[in-house]
Amino acid sequence: QLQLVESGGALVQPGGSLRLSCEGSGFSFGAYAIGWFRQAPGKEREGISRITSSGGNTIYAVSAKGRFTISRDNAESTVYLQMNSLRPEDTGIYYCARSRLMYDVPPLRETYFDSWGQGTQVTVSS
DSSP states (O other), rough: OOOOEEEEEEETTTTOOOOEEEESSSSSSSGGEEEEEEEESSSSOOEEEETTTSOOOOOOOOOTTEEEEEEEEEGGTTTEEEOSSGGGGGGGEEEEEEEEEEEEESSGGGGGGGEEEOOOEEEEEO
């Protein structure tokens, strides 16, 4: 059974850091790109970052560039999102998702991803 499980969300002060994890199971994890998406309160879900199957290609939303780093460990079937210099506007539920196609280089758009985790809550507040 295909499953993606996010973890690492927490309450953190502005300027702080968090590392989110997305562990996959039930599929060939190393063959798929993984994306991170965020849904802020009252807003539509938006793409934050994506990493290809090998880890060789990454992209970031403008809001994340320079502060967030995506990486993966295929031996552990896990993708990470290191978030530094967190801001209140980074608050939201963070979801990871698997690309529809194997070995794809998808843009940060939901239609290119077909399997989603349950999300992990990140709250940035003093």
